[in-house]
Amino acid sequence: MSGTGFRRKVMTGITTVMLAVSGPVAAQADNLANVLADAYKNSGLLEQNRALLRAADEDVAVAVAALRPIVSWAADLSRSSSRYATSSTFFTPRDSASTTVSVGLSASLLLFDGGASKGQIEAAKETVLATRQALVGVEQNVLLQAVDAYTSLRTQSETVALRQNNVRVISEELRAAKDRFDVGEVTRTDVAQAEARLAEAQAALAQAQGDYQGAREYFIAAVGRNPGAMQASPPAPATATSIEGAKALAVKNHPDILQAQHQVAAADLAVVVTRASMGPQVSLTGSYGIEETFDSTAFSKGGSVGIEMSQPIYYGGRLSAANRQAIARRDSARAALRLSSISVAQNAATAFANLQVARAARVSSERQVRFATVAFRGVREEATLGARTTLDVLNAEQELLNANANLITSRANEYLASYSLLANLGLLTADHLNLNVTRYDPAAYYNQVKNAPALLSAQGQKLDRVLRGIGKE
Structure with a gap:
């Protein structure tokens, strides 16, 4: 070659x-x-x-x-004791004790702020x-x-x-x-x-x-x-x-x-x-309670309803x-x-x-x-x-x-x-790209919570299940 x-x-x-x-x-x-x-x-x-x-x-x-409306309850159990001496006891010391239980409900509703x-x-x-x-x-x-x-x-x-x-x-x-x-x-x-x-x-x-x-x-x-x-x-x-x-x-x-x-x-x-x-605030308030003293015949129950108005004057x-x-x-x-x-x-x-x-x-x-x-x-x-x-x-x-x-x-x-x-x-x-995915809808969760559903409501329980599901992902 x-x-x-x-x-x-x-x-x-x-x-x-x-x-x-x-x-x-x-x-x-x-x-x-x-x-x-x-x-x-x-x-x-x-x-x-x-x-x-x-x-x-x-x-x-x-x-x-x-x-x-804001509704809350409160309960109290108290035990009190004392020693006293009076002329009726010829100044001989006496002991006294009592147990008191009280249960009450209170509510308030903002009317104007x-x-x-x-x-x-x-x-x-x-x-x-x-x-x-x-x-x-x-x-x-x-x-x-x-x-x-x-x-x-x-x-x-x-x-x-x-x-x-x-x-x-x-x-x-x-x-x-x-x-x-x-x-x-x-x-x-x-x-x-x-x-x-x-x-x-x-x-x-x-x-x-x-x-x-x-x-x-x-x-x-x-x-x-x-x-x-x-x-x-x-x-x-x-x-x-x-x-x-x-x-x-x-x-x-x-x-x-x-x-x-x-x-x-x-x-x-x-x-x-x-x-x-800075302006006035008006609220409707109400309460109801029961009080029982076990060591005596004292017993009371009752409630109240009122209008409360307040306005700050000086907050420093x-x-x-x-x-x-x-x-x-x-x-x-x-x-x-x-x-x-x-x-x-x-x-x-x-x-x-x-x-x-x-x-x-x-x-x-x-x-x-x-x-x-x-x-x-x-x-x-x-x-x-x-x-x-x-x-x-x-x-x-x-x-x-x-x-x-x-x-x-x-x-x-x-x-x-x-x-x-x-x-x-x-x-x-x-x-815009038309991707083949399930789009996240930002309004879906908002529509579920915008009306502030309570935990015990049907909507609140549904939301609780949704959040637990999200947490497991």
Whole structure:
């Protein structure tokens, strides 16, 4: 076989292996929709914040209870003894003892407090709505982290495959260099260059495998289960088409702004409540009791009903301080709303710009791969004619490797940027993505407790069973 024919055969084998690098990685089973659904179902952070929402729901029940009758009972058992001496006993000491038992019921009903209790109810409702939006924010973070974990795992998986192919390519190049050295076509330097490049490729493969294990652990933490084989990523979701459109959508939908709006409403009501607490309060009161003294014939029973009116006159300045504090917190909440609006709009604009940059980088990376492939083929053909050295081929191969690595990264960055923009618009939710999961209904528990059911009522017992079930999960 001629030298040229030998070189052509070797380089054709190398090219076949090398071009396989840029081909798709075969995978199936685990798609993004399943990943997001499992992250939603398995998130401990979501469970934590759902419990916080249920606690906020109960604040409404607590506030409602202030307008309900308060009924309580009390019982007392006492034993008294004494020693006395009087003229009737000729001043002879006598002992006396008695046992008394009393049982009583008391009740009170708030009739008027200047609207303080109703204000507390409305403030608690606004706090519930704010907490619901906080839960939406947590949901977005959980889903975005799942997208990041999924994308990272796919990226590292493709990088490992790329590095494995690179090791095979360099191994083939090294074998070819040794064969050509044996027939005197190249020097020992060419072989050493190929050996050095193989060592570098093996080190890069070991790093990629380590990064893959890290990405796998990240996936487990974010999704709550082990990953399966990765399917090809579905198309990125459609988002805003302009910066102004992105800002408008974000200001309208983002949970941070909606949460801040409800917090402002709650703070406004808190000012009303503190002012009303300085006014008069009217209550209806009643009591009924029985008292029995066992060591005598004493026995009594009776009750009373009355109207009680009270108003603070001087509390050491505490009420005025509470009112000023409520005003300051209201002003703080309003300022927080303004800052949140600015921040959300800025983040949406930045996320939109980042997506455009990532998209342009992906297009450039595709062109880089295309031209690096052409260049590699050209160098390979020139090498078969003896016009290029082994180092030239290795360098061309490295350029193509780098181009493919950049493409993997740029595709991942664009994909993650699209979901990041969706989150900054307030749309990265199970509802908007139509995930195949049982949605958590934030109003379900609220509707059960908003009327403050008592423990002994049928509704209260049902709630008790629900809470015990949640605790066993």
